[in-house]
Amino acid sequence: MSLELLPRLRVVLVETSHPGNIGAVARAMKTMGLARLALVEPKRFPCAEATAMAAGADDILYDATVHDTLDAALAGTAWVVGASARDRRRVDWPVLEPAPFASEALARAADVEVALVFGREHSGLSNDELDRCHALLRIPTSADYHSLNLAAAVQVAAWELREAALAGATRPDDAGRARESVAVADMEGFYAHLEQVLAEVGYLDRRSPRLLMRRLRRLFNRAQPDRPELNILRGILAATQRARRQG
Amino acid sequence: MSLELLPRLRVVLVETSHPGNIGAVARAMKTMGLARLALVEPKRFPCAEATAMAAGADDILYDATVHDTLDAALAGTAWVVGASARDRRRVDWPVLEPAPFASEALARAADVEVALVFGREHSGLSNDELDRCHALLRIPTSADYHSLNLAAAVQVAAWELREAALAGATRPDDAGRARESVAVADMEGFYAHLEQVLAEVGYLDRRSPRLLMRRLRRLFNRAQPDRPELNILRGILAATQRARRQG
Numbered sequence: 199m200s201l202e203l204l205p206r207l208r209v210v211l212v213e214t215s216h217p218g219n220i221g222a223v224a225r226a227m228k229t230m231g232l233a234r235l236a237l238v239e240p241k242r243f244p245c246a247e248a249t250a251m252a253a254g255a256d257d258i259l260y261d262a263t264v265h266d267t268l269d270a271a272l273a274g275t276a277w278v279v280g281a282s283a284r285d286r287r288r289v290d291w292p293v294l295e296p297a298p299f300a301s302e303a304l305a306r307a308a309d310v311e312v313a314l315v316f317g318r319e320h321s322g323l324s325n326d327e328l329d330r331c332h333a334l335l336r337i338p339t340s341a342d343y344h345s346l347n348l349a350a351a352v353q354v355a356a357w358e359l360r361e362a363a364l365a366g367a368t369r370p371d372d373a374g375r376a377r378e379s380v381a382v383a384d385m386e387g388f389y390a391h392l393e394q395v396l397a398e399v400g401y402l403d404r405r406s407p408r409l410l411m412r413r414l415r416r417l418f419n420r421a422q423p424d425r426p427e428l429n430i431l432r433g434i435l436a437a438t439q440r441a442r443r444q445g
Numbered sequence: 446m447s448l449e450l451l452p453r454l455r456v457v458l459v460e461t462s463h464p465g466n467i468g469a470v471a472r473a474m475k476t477m478g479l480a481r482l483a484l485v486e487p488k489r490f491p492c493a494e495a496t497a498m499a500a501g502a503d504d505i506l507y508d509a510t511v512h513d514t515l516d517a518a519l520a521g522t523a524w525v526v527g528a529s530a531r532d533r534r535r536v537d538w539p540v541l542e543p544a545p546f547a548s549e550a551l552a553r554a555a556d557v558e559v560a561l562v563f564g565r566e567h568s569g570l571s572n573d574e575l576d577r578c579h580a581l582l583r584i585p586t587s588a589d590y591h592s593l594n595l596a597a598a599v600q601v602a603a604w605e606l607r608e609a610a611l612a613g614a615t616r617p618d619d620a621g622r623a624r625e626s627v628a629v630a631d632m633e634g635f636y637a638h639l640e641q642v643l644a645e646v647g648y649l650d651r652r653s654p655r656l657l658m659r660r661l662r663r664l665f666n667r668a669q670p671d672r673p674e675l676n677i678l679r680g681i682l683a684a685t686q687r688a689r690r691q692g
Contacts, residue, residue, distance in 0.1 A: 222594065222597075225592065225594055225597070226594070226597055228587065228589075228590045228592075229586045229587055229590060229591060229592065229593045229597070230586065230587060231586075231587040231589075253592055253594070254590065254592050255590065255592070296604075297608075337604075338607070338611065339476045339477065339607075340475065340476055340477060340478040340607075342475075342478075343475045343476055343501065343502065344476060345472065345475075345476060345500055345501050345502070346476045347469065347472055347473070347500070347596075349594075349597070350469075350472070350473055350476070350596070350597065350600045353597045353600050353601060354600060354601070354604050357543075357584075357601050357604070360585070360586075360587075361544075364585070396681065396684075398688065399681070399684045399685045399687070399688035400684055400687070400688055401680060401681050401684035401685075410677065413673070413674060413677060414677065416674075417668050417670060417674050417677075417678075418668065420667075420668045420669070421664050421665065421667045421668035422667070423664060426660070427660060427664050430657065430660060430661065430664075431664075433648060434643065434646070434648050437643075437646045437647055437648035438646045438648075438685055438689075440646070440647070441645065441646035441647055441689050442685075442688050442689055
């Protein structure tokens, strides 16, 4: 599974009413590395509103193909998935949620042409159109409100496709990666200095020193100071000592 | 199942330019079961365009709170995550991708108030605003094109939150869980006190105060002190002031 499969996937929009939605779909696709858009009888296209909403993903609009029928838009495909908001468990399509859909789509895209079809904003796909599909994609929503915007549905599907494509790759540990590490001995030097200063300012003797230092160790160990941060902390301790002695 | 945690999460939008985006965010939230929206200095709100784009999620707009400052919008929160498109690996926030973010947000939301902050459409969050955050959410995009629309970013985050809630996969975060939480306002009180003491011991003026305080904020936000720890830190600051004045 890999990223180069993403531009091969085809997104098909059937009879989209609002050209702005077509542009927003292009943008959602491009952010996630998808590229191929096919339009079946769009109400208005090309359209300035679509280009405006594409916001830099207009190359996907220029390359989009426009078709009279869904069959024409699906030419050459071997696995077709229809997005459906309705619960169609009673009918005989396999119903896939986004993550399993994405895995299967990528696995198949290595060998054959794959299309993901989205219906009209208000009425979705007709039964005739669903008959062209090998499976359905269902994006689970709140029970109270399942009015997912067209571009939002494409965004979720595209996001999961990208996640599936990246899944094999090793993800670097962002947190704490480029940070310069601090040796245990340096942390011990800091704790000794901290304990000394706490004694000097009269804070240590009013409590159980061992318990207090243990709590402070947990706090600073959790923060995992890097080298510049440890220098700042040591600098503050030294400044405190100077100020008290000069005071 | 922890779906009941979703309506407790707070989505904060900072200085949104296009009211349509606010409506689209409300719709994205409601489809996934989120409910609480806070707006900081929106350019236009309320606005017919927002209501139109909300498409039935207008109850979220009616209940949205509007604030003069980010701090006001974050009142009562104890874990704040800022969405950031830029690669901030060089700085010292934990950077979370959507799925780990969602797990941790839900785990923490069981105990404390959690907020997810999105910045301006074109310029995101300022450094000052990022300083209020305990972690960053980064949604990986195509290397060629990372112009994720505001509502699309909220949709991906909300989708992953719902997935995590449905999975019941609230992976408990040992560091953050049973610990008594500290409100953002209390952390701000600590930072003000810390800055005061650093000025008194003569450490602040030898450096760039803003840069220094930013570094210290990152360090202590990373550690996420609990209530007893914050009391210890405040006690050390007070003891330092007394020692210097008596010295």
